[in-house]
Amino acid sequence: MKNFETPADAMQDLRQRGYEADFDLQLDCLYCSSLDLRLYEEEFNVDEVYHFKGSPKAGDNTVVYALTSPTGVKGIIIDGPETTIPDNSCDITKRLQNRLAAAGLSNPPVAREINV
Template sequence: MYAYDTLSEAVNDMRKRGYKEDFNLEPNCISCAQLDLQLHPEHFTVEEFYRFEGISNPDDNSIVYGITSKDGVMGILVDGYGIYSESLTDDMISKLRMHPE
């Protein structure tokens, strides 16, 4: 795993390493608008992730995931966590927690 000081540093490096697509979090899947693609938990793998905590506000937290689909599509999912995180299905919660340590 890599070490990053900022979210933007992580995203920029991950893009250089092949995570080209932008994924969005949906309650039961992740989606990519550019590819008109929806990936349900059984169709993707979390390859890496990085957490960032806000310095001035403890509620300003985010996590960036490096995700690969079963078909080889590589992309980035950035999400806030804590009080502002999305309502997800149990399958999505389980999948996003099943990341490499």
């Protein structure tokens, strides 16, 4: 099991293991601009999740997801206080959370590797 101090540490480790694509949250998908690739809910697997909690007052709460597409594209998405999400509620974030909950991982431990 891997433990990291910061989201940047987790991302560095994931990059070294081939998770090179950077995905952004959109309303109905995850989007990688460098590959012009959209992944919808059923088109990716969540391989690992790292959950970091900061100051409860500030609402700091960052989650680093390691994802793989059926075609083998490996990437990262960050869901946190600095993430720019479209104005409407982000359906894809809810779907990520629902997929984790369905796997019994609705409250992942801080900075812990979880295989889904």
